[in-house]
Amino acid sequence: MQEILQYLFSGITNGAIYAVIAVGFSMLYSSTELINFAHGEFVMLGALSMVTLAAGFGWPLVPAFVLTVAAVGMAGLLFERLAIRPVRQPDHIVLIIITVGASIFLRGLGMLIWGKDAYSMQPFSDHPPIDVAGAKLLAQSIWILVIVMALTAGLHLFYRRTLTGKAMSACAVSKKAAWIVGIPTKWMVLLAFALATAMGAVAGAIIAPVTMSSYDMGTVLGLKGFCAAMLGGLGSLWGAILGGFLLGILEALGVGFVSSGLKDATAFVLLLLVLYVRPQGIIGSAEVKRF
């Protein structure tokens, strides 16, 4: 019992991270129908910036967090402007390969800036782990969950209540329709890039204290986030959240009860299963696959 609880705690913590990464994938996909394979690299940039600012320069957490998210969001914006927008024939396959190239580029850039070492930082607060029925819940896990929940609620309100959020949903439904009612669709795409990469930065910043951050951490995290997004249903906010937690929990249980070698395999086995059995994901339906 105690063991199961411990696995669940670690699964939920990881799941929350996967969920945030998956939301980034989903958000960008619903606005642009593009899978950004460089998304994991933005998570890496988020984690390493956070470590540098908070641990390296000794900044307080809040400004370090805000600057990290803002800076990576800006990087996402530049990415759209410099690498995606100028493409003359924006076929999906061309754009996807560009994102793969960007991921290699960003990994190289990360290696040049931070070297090959792995970095770590203190948790956001130094409370001792909380004891729940014998299992230990880290304070950082609670931070992660609270931040992820706040972020989800914020996004939900953004899409439901604000004109800009509704305009982004409209673009996701039909760009042409949004264009003719007067919505500047190009700005919406730019905004989607900035928001999605900022989402990646948040994921990076909140896991920096529970993992070792290095230039090549983005690949696996990105793929896991992609699996989570596919699992829940690409293009759906709640699907991404559900997929993230489900993946995290199954992964933790697999590690605990079968073998720790299964950790990364879980995600890919699940991805294959989803693609065979229910390609639209758990929540996504063939027609309404949008936010």
Next chain:
Amino acid sequence: MKCYYGRIMAVKGVSLSVNPEEIVCLIGANGSGKTTLLSAVCGLLPDWTGEMEFFEQSLKGMEPPAVVRSGISLVPEGRLIFPPLSVLDNLKLGAYTMYKKKAADTVKKDLEYVTGLFPVLKERFDQPAGTLSGGEQQMLAIARALMARPKLLLLDEPSMGLAPMIVERIMEVLEVLRKRGITIVLVEQNALAALEVADRGYVFETGSVVLQGSADELLADKDVKRAYLGKDYGDFYDAV
């Protein structure tokens, strides 16, 4: 003006004029260039040559959002509403440019006005637009376009696939809008319904205007009758 899709010339040199507070209809068969022309006017199709002016302002190089801001709204073929969003959100997005002009108060008034025109929309405010019937969706598309306060309203096949009673209702609304000072260009295959409300009409054939005149003249024209009003050669050659 001429319009191109890539290298294909879809509209081969036409010249049209529309006077303020007039209803003009463009009729013609499939592929005769009517929709292409509307796409060019509202900025969806950048590949055109020639001149296009709206209240002495050239529309050259304008993208759809700028065209909407300048006072031209399109009710597109196939309606293109946002099915997963609620009816109210669809209407609010129609007023996107109005919100950006900081005119939130007028948006409220406009909402009341359009729901006055189409009361059924008010009953369905919170439903996803995709759950509406075809006629209601067409009404929503027109109402959405009106939310941007257009001076010129372009409608592409508003009667497509709708029951005659609903077509009649929509045509009535167009008359009401004209009285309110909105100029209307109506593209229709349902030539009879269109010519009944229109003041003037243009007949398109394979990218050119082959005939123009007042609606009454066109209704009386033999070729129009034969080609677009569903009468056979036999019908009037026997009579003659």
